[in-house]
Amino acid sequence: MSLRLSVLDQTPVGEGHTPAEALRASVALAEAADLLGYTRYWTAEHHHSPGFAGTAPEILAGALLARTRHMRIGTGGVLLPRYEALKVAEVFGVLAALHPGRVDLGIGRAGGPAHNFERQLDELRMRLGLAPSVLPGLPSGLVAPVPPQMWLLGAGTRSAQLAGRLGTSFAFAHFLFPAPARAALEAYRGAYAAVPGRYPAQGVLAVRVVTADTAAKAEELAASVVLWRSRKDLGEDLPLPSPHTTRNHRWTGQETQRARSNGRVLVSGAPEQVREQLTRLAADHxxxxxxxxxxxxDPADRLRSYELLAELFELPDRSGQDAPATASAPAPAPVG
Structure with missing residues (x-):
């Protein structure tokens, strides 16, 4: 199986670094990933977190679209309950008009009261021209010539079934909660296939990964991630700890307990070990x-990890390529 790789960037802030430095590191990583052969690059949305600088994913996505040439760029994702559907449609209509065929709109249910989520989603799809409009007086002029590709993001079967029913693409957050991954993807495909005449369902798995040139270096990087996540689970939300901090940290009993669980979710190790694990994960799902x-x-360690993955999976080197007229992408599912 030929495996495509993409990037989910949470714009991590390292201990001793600033959010502004983290944002600039995201721009540099996207420029590199564009040439390394990655398929898409998604920016995440987080608020009030010292460990993440990505509070406005649509702004960062716009900057990255202007600085890259080949990848699809989008959000992973916009937390729709925080916003009016009209505003999200306007923002992504502008992005898609400026960069036709390259924009992904990933939508998440978190971020606020979600009792109106499906209504918001229906309105958003209609305003972007991804569903027939039944709204009286729907403003015209918001639909880009090539609308963004919509993705629903989830860590369970509810969003998976909704994505399948609506005919959108679906991304499962394995790095948050891996247990229901197979069930969710099967639910998505089943609901998607229930409507005839659609293009093949497009489901992906979002996985947390770290590798390095040596197994010892990879283990060191993984330990920092596990410490950060374990402390966060226990209410101590901090920037990503340095390897020095991690080596000298005295783990509490609760942190050690959380580390066992968090370590199982993280795919890490020497490059060949990681390739084997990722290939198996993709096949299993x-x-x-x-x-x-x-x-x-350190942003340099993050870049190196993505470079190694590109080499391992023989992603297409684009360093000598001219920019395409529009980035290639699967055709969107027919409305209906």
Whole structure:
């Protein structure tokens, strides 16, 4: 199986670094990933977190669209309950008009009261021209010539079934909660296939990964991620710890307990070990694309991890290519 790789960037802030430095590191990583052969690059949305600088994913996505040429760029994702559907449609209509065929709109249910989520989603799809409009007086002029590709993001079967029913693409957050991944993807494919005449369902798995040139270096980087996540689980939300901090940290009993669970979710190790694990994960879940999320204290270590993955999976080197007229992408599912 030929496996495609993409990037989910949470714009991590390392201990001793600033959010502004983290944002600039995201721009540099996207420029590199564009040439390394990654399929898409998603920016995440987080608020009030010292460990993440990505509070406005649509702004960062716009900057990255202007600085890259080949990848699809989008959000992973916009937390729709925080916003009016009209505003999200306007923002992504502008992005899609400026960069036709390259924009992904990933939508998440978190971020606020979600009792109106499906209504918001229906309105958003209609305003973007991804569903027939039944809204009286729907403003015209918001639909880009090539609308963004919509993705629903989830860590369970509810969003998976909704994505299948609506005919959108679906990304499962394996790095948050891996247990229901197979069930969710099967639910998505089943609901999607229930409507005849659609293009093949497009489901991907988002996985947290870290690798390095040596097993010892990879273990060191993984330990920092596990410490950060374990402390966060226990209410101590901090920037990504440095390897020095991690080596000298005295683990509490609760942190050690959380570390056992968090270590199982993280795919880490020497490059060949990681390739084997990722290939098996993709095959087990029936996907041909993995969205890779890598967190490190030092942006250079994060870049190196993505470089190694590109080499391992023989992604297409684009360093000598001219920019395409529009980035290639699967055709969107027919409305209906």
């Amino acid at each position: 029936g996907v041909d694309e993995l969205v890779v999320n890598t967190l490190t204290h």
